[in-house]
Amino acid sequence: MTAILGARPAGATALHLDEELDSRGRLVVVGNGMAGARFVEEVLERGGGEQFRITVFGDEPHGNYNRIMLSPVLAGESHEDDIVLNSHDWYCDNGIDLRAGVRVERIDAAAKQVHAADGSVTPYDHLVLATGSYSFIPPMTGIRTDDGELLPGVHGFRTIDETRAMLAAVGTCTRAVVMGGGLLGLEAARALQGHGLQVDLVHAMPWLMNAQLDAEAGAILKKSVESLGITVHLDVLASEVLGTDRVQGVVLKDGRRLDCDLLVVAAGVRPHTDVAVRSGLEVERAIVVDDQLRTDDPDVYAIGECAQHRGSVYGLVAPAWEHARVLADVLTGTDPEAEYSGSRTATKLKVAGVDVAVMGVSTPERDDDEFLVISEPKRGVHLSVVIRDDRLIGATLLGDTRKVAFLTQAFDRGAPLPEERIRLLVDLSGGDGSASGMLSVAEMPADSQVCNCNGVSKGDICGAVSAGCGSVGEVMDRTRAGKGCGSCKSLVKQIVEWAADGDLAEDPAASYYVPGIPMPKPELMRAIREHDLRSVSAVFATLGPGGKDDARSKMGLTSLLKMIWGSDYIPEKDAEFINDRVHGNIQRDGTFSVVPQMKGGVTTPAQLRRIAEVAEKYEVPMVKVTGGQRIDLLGVRKEDLPAMWSDLGMPSGYAYGKSFRTVKTCVGSDFCRFGLGDSTQLGIDLETRFQGIESPAKMKLAVVGCPRNCAEAYVKDVGVVAIGNGRWEVYVGGAAGATIRKGDLLATVEGRDAVMTLAGRFMQYYRENANWLERTYDFVPRVGLEKIKAVLLEDSEGICADLDAGMQRSIDAYTDPWGQDAREPATPGQFRPALPLIALPKVPVR
Amino acid sequence: MSVTEMTTTTGVVVGRVEDVPPGEGRTFVAAGVQIAVFRLRNGSLHATQAACPHAGGPLADGQTDVDVLLCPLHQYAYRWADGSSTSGATPIRVHPVREVDGNLVVEV
Ligand SMILES: Cc1cc2nc3c(=O)[nH]c(=O)nc-3n(C[C@H](O)[C@H](O)[C@H](O)COP(=O)(O)OP(=O)(O)OC[C@H]3O[C@@H](n4cnc5c(N)ncnc54)[C@H](O)[C@@H]3O)c2cc1C
Numbered sequence A: 001m002t003a004i005l006g007a008r009p010a011g012a013t014a015l016h017l018d019e020e021l022d023s024r025g026r027l028v029v030v031g032n033g034m035a036g037a038r039f040v041e042e043v044l045e046r047g048g049g050e051q052f053r054i055t056v057f058g059d060e061p062h063g064n065y066n067r068i069m070l071s072p073v074l075a076g077e078s079h080e081d082d083i084v085l086n087s088h089d090w091y092c093d094n095g096i097d098l099r100a101g102v103r104v105e106r107i108d109a110a111a112k113q114v115h116a117a118d119g120s121v122t123p124y125d126h127l128v129l130a131t132g133s134y135s136f137i138p139p140m141t142g143i144r145t146d147d148g149e150l151l152p153g154v155h156g157f158r159t160i161d162e163t164r165a166m167l168a169a170v171g172t173c174t175r176a177v178v179m180g181g182g183l184l185g186l187e188a189a190r191a192l193q194g195h196g197l198q199v200d201l202v203h204a205m206p207w208l209m210n211a212q213l214d215a216e217a218g219a220i221l222k223k224s225v226e227s228l229g230i231t232v233h234l235d236v237l238a239s240e241v242l243g244t245d246r247v248q249g250v251v252l253k254d255g256r257r258l259d260c261d262l263l264v265v266a267a268g269v270r271p272h273t274d275v276a277v278r279s280g281l282e283v284e285r286a287i288v289v290d291d292q293l294r295t296d297d298p299d300v301y302a303i304g305e306c307a308q309h310r311g312s313v314y315g316l317v318a319p320a321w322e323h324a325r326v327l328a329d330v331l332t333g334t335d336p337e338a339e340y341s342g343s344r345t346a347t348k349l350k351v352a353g354v355d356v357a358v359m360g361v362s363t364p365e366r367d368d369d370e371f372l373v374i375s376e377p378k379r380g381v382h383l384s385v386v387i388r389d390d391r392l393i394g395a396t397l398l399g400d401t402r403k404v405a406f407l408t409q410a411f412d413r414g415a416p417l418p419e420e421r422i423r424l425l426v427d428l429s430g431g432d433g434s435a436s437g438m439l440s441v442a443e444m445p446a447d448s449q450v451c452n453c454n455g456v457s458k459g460d461i462c463g464a465v466s467a468g469c470g471s472v473g474e475v476m477d478r479t480r481a482g483k484g485c486g487s488c489k490s491l492v493k494q495i496v497e498w499a500a501d502g503d504l505a506e507d508p509a510a511s512y513y514v515p516g517i518p519m520p521k522p523e524l525m526r527a528i529r530e531h532d533l534r535s536v537s538a539v540f541a542t543l544g545p546g547g548k549d550d551a552r553s554k555m556g557l558t559s560l561l562k563m564i565w566g567s568d569y570i571p572e573k574d575a576e577f578i579n580d581r582v583h584g585n586i587q588r589d590g591t592f593s594v595v596p597q598m599k600g601g602v603t604t605p606a607q608l609r610r611i612a613e614v615a616e617k618y619e620v621p622m623v624k625v626t627g628g629q630r631i632d633l634l635g636v637r638k639e640d641l642p643a644m645w646s647d648l649g650m651p652s653g654y655a656y657g658k659s660f661r662t663v664k665t666c667v668g669s670d671f672c673r674f675g676l677g678d679s680t681q682l683g684i685d686l687e688t689r690f691q692g693i694e695s696p697a698k699m700k701l702a703v704v705g706c707p708r709n710c711a712e713a714y715v716k717d718v719g720v721v722a723i724g725n726g727r728w729e730v731y732v733g734g735a736a737g738a739t740i741r742k743g744d745l746l747a748t749v750e751g752r753d754a755v756m757t758l759a760g761r762f763m764q765y766y767r768e769n770a771n772w773l774e775r776t777y778d779f780v781p782r783v784g785l786e787k788i789k790a791v792l793l794e795d796s797e798g799i800c801a802d803l804d805a806g807m808q809r810s811i812d813a814y815t816d817p818w819g820q821d822a823r824e825p826a827t828p829g830q831f832r833p834a835l836p837l838i839a840l841p842k843v844p845v846r
Numbered sequence B: 001m002s003v004t005e006m007t008t009t010t011g012v013v014v015g016r017v018e019d020v021p022p023g024e025g026r027t028f029v030a031a032g033v034q035i036a037v038f039r040l041r042n043g044s045l046h047a048t049q050a051a052c053p054h055a056g057g058p059l060a061d062g063q064t065d066v067d068v069l070l071c072p073l074h075q076y077a078y079r080w081a082d083g084s085s086t087s088g089a090t091p092i093r094v095h096p097v098r099e100v101d102g103n104l105v106v107e108v
């Protein structure tokens, strides 16, 4: 695992100006972490690229990445690529000399030179130390091997490399012990547990997160953490690590032994001060700096976690970034008087299922501090605020963080507090909410901070909107709001919407029908007709940016072109997904499933006999009745498909396409005692008419003979229910998959033909207007039932005749793909095996 | 390039160019190794390992564009340029491939 995050392709090198000719000052940064890299960005933003030749040393070989996101990476929720902040390319593009993987050993302050581990000597005019912290490894018996390395299986949690090492281990490990019950330890414990490991958390203090919570809140947090399945051991030290080649367990001070094959040490961090110490700078707990982040050497500065300011050392990113801003102001001369006066910190636990947000103090400190606590241990909820002189100086939210946005504002900005203090913690119904001091977006002062990570205020966001940013995404790119931990995104969105006052473009890309053609669907359809584009390659050539094709767009375009052109569409096999290329659903082992058409779920003994014979002849590993009332032959080799279809002699059941799939039916009036209409025949008729038509996403239908709903018509894309006297209800937009939604009643109509017409009209309207992969359960609420009713029932847009004609065109273009391709392959090697030799993960044969 | 030159390289003839329809991929065996060969609509040829490193998906059944190949099982995307995954997953091997007198010649 040596991949370098944010690396540039081999061979690319940075251009350097001739040293002699460059009159710019030399700015050297030691440490390429969250403070160091942000500082460089802030300098560049202030035009510092003209003033300084910038060199950055980073012990880690990577570009700059978002360290706080290592928790979701360890949990498998984020990918490491997503946490890159600045790639090697970025440094190169900005003319910065990045010495990634090079450790600085000492500074010669008299000669103003930096000595690095690679033997290089780099002169500086200004030097910034941003060396951050390292995981503190307590001196325990057995934790290190004889050569001083950590025992295999023991990990700190600070860097991407440590995170990768743990991720590599989770596959083979079953039991983990996490030492440390602070933020980091809890996040690590939850992440490992999510990988299926049994996790013991050992904390030396009497309650969890003791640095941020009081005992009562800590006890409630313990219950929430335990309910996730993590075992918590409090108030006990781990004294010894067992194992010689690899960790086997830990021994606690009280003699208990916890077995484990992974040990994560999250027992605090220590600032990296070795360089400063060696270079003779003043170091206490960390490198001592003044209000301009200057050390006792006037040309050497320290920022981030390695800096100690007015006695405080911070372990959070927000103060580090404030340091970066102030120092950039000072060094570039943007504001030579800029000063840093300390940070009030707020923090949040990034553990799914356990909401914890804390800011400021957790308990009252003076006699006249107000203290309000709501504690509901049963629900795992504990909320408290501390108020001094009408200002919020602390808040703890455990188990319910709904009030966090307002409290954060009040804490940061000293926003006015409601008279009834309880409104700080709960919404009281019945009261007049607006007067209660809860700031709406409109009332927020312009300078109130929205993104704490990046220090973006409401005013900055509004400024970006008035400067022309037309979407939430653009505002976020411009201001960086929401680009840190992301917890402010919803607030950013609200403010952007408010500031734009309805004049907001959706993210343009979000409205594209497919990602590779920058057009929303109606525009795209117009362009296709106008330019007479009948094949997917023609669409890319004419409408693609630079004529470029895009693999992820091909399937959606194929579907659209088939709909628009019917039989005049020019097929291109490569524009189809494999399922459509070979008319079967690809399975996890590269085999396919074969589902013969069985209209309305009605079959015959002769059909069943034939299916049985075919299944035996081709040694089909599994025969399964599907949820759509069909018979599925699973595990069929691609090369057997054509012969099987011929032997079956049945048309394709289209169980693989983004298309009209099945119509389930109940036995209806023919046999059922309750049946009010011939649901079976209507289902068969619907399937006969609409078989195989392509659509933006699957369309699954059902017809039932009475409201008892045996075939589940209420939860189908189109569901038809007999209500007697030849009348049928037509429901649309239902779903019973990952999303469950009861369909909306579109209309009650008279007679079979009216059902066929209305169903066809609705499906065509959906085909023409839905986004790619947008199921009807999203489409119907998006467009609105009233609108759909007006268009389809009252012909409010005068398009019903066109809709009917469009649907008819597709119906006329239908051919059974099995019948067609079984006779002669559509392309050479259409059914050639793609993986004949390699043993694949086999789906078990039952 | 002439046939004589071809015999002096490590290339293996795996099939004819027309065995791979435009824009699609087909699997071949070259020197005992399974290789997926692709012919893009712009005429360029590419060759990769046959099975996706993620879950063994048949890469020859994937969709392509000028930059990437998508595995059909979970839509992992791999760059032609170096086989790297766009999401940082395990990369795939890419093999040099060229056309010689209508034959597909893959270097393994
Ligand atoms: C898993 C995890 C989750 C976190 N979650 C949060 C959170 O939710 N909220 C929050 O506010 N904070 C969080 N933090 C803390 C946050 O990441 C730090 O506060 C922040 O990274 C500090 O920035 P820094 O630049 O001071 O130090 P770092 O980001 O550690 O950067 C220091 C860099 O300097 C390099 N370096 C050190 N010595 C040398 C040398 N001699 N020569 C060259 N290079 C050197 C190091 O290799 C490192 O890359 C989290 C931290 C971790 C590890």
Ligand code: HEM
Binding pocket: A316, A317, A318, A345, A346, A347, A348, A357, A358, A359, A401, A404, A405, A406, A408, A449, A450, A451, A452, A453, A454, A481, A482, A483, A484, A485, A486, A487, A488, A489, A490, A491
């Ligand atoms: C560094 C550590 C961080 C701390 C201590 C911290 C603390 C908090 C807390 C306690 C909240 C309430 C959170 C919630 O909405 O659930 C909050 C909200 C917020 N955080 Fe953070 N956060 C951190 C990182 C970030 C980052 C990186 C950003 C980034 C941009 C950020 C921006 C915000 C914003 C804008 C809110 C308001 C959220 C809302 O109204 O929904 N915070 N922060």
Ligand code: SF4
Binding pocket: A666, A667, A668, A669, A672, A673, A674, A675, A676, A679, A704, A705, A706, A707, A708, A709, A710, A711
């Ligand atoms: S839905 Fe009504 S008609 Fe159909 S089977 Fe059930 S009870 Fe009978």
